[in-house]
Amino acid sequence: DIQMTQSPSSLSASVGDRVIITCRASQNINNYLAWFQQKPGKAPKSLISAASSLQSGVPSKFSGSGSGTDFTLTISSLQPEDFATYYCQQYKDYPLTFGGGTKVEIK
């Protein structure tokens, strides 16, 4: 199975900060990577697929980059509605696997 490792597991940031979350795959997944946002008690929301392609309706403050084994999700200017847990997920091979999540909290 492909292991997905996110770092950090949590971070504290202020409104307006630029936030970067990293995700590393245990083997080459090309760009078969998605990012999701989840708020407490809610379903995940799709942000990005193919490592860098924003889903329809997702604001441009979110961006993704990377290929192969190393990926990043960047939030350019953190807003109150962005405080949530973020997950990466590889869909190159079965079983599909998620990273452990990064919880973004208010400083």
Place this chain on the structure above:
Amino acid sequence: EVQLVESGGGLVQPGGSLRLSCAASGFAFSDHYMDWVRQAPGKGLEWVGRSRNKANSYTTQYAASMKGRFTVSRDVSENSLYLQMNSLRTEDTAVYFCARAQLRYFDGLSHYSMDVWGKGTTVTVSS
């Protein structure tokens, strides 16, 4: 509006069975891959299984820990996805989400990534 609504969760004893449903609306159900994903209390997301689309004969794929116990199926006449869960264990306690996997092409290659999620249904396995 594209919508997924799960139902069928509840309390079941260890060793028991449960069937979850996911009602799909607002899109061509037979054209899409569909996934089940679960989340144990306080934990991260875990993929459970997939039903491919009509073009791929609705074939299925499972996570290793669910294979043989869980079965993903669909009724296209009802626009519904199902998850039959047998031999349930306490560690199967979770919120179960269904999700649509969208097909997009990048550099000529097909990408099936989850784009729409239901709100989930809660399964509790306990004596």
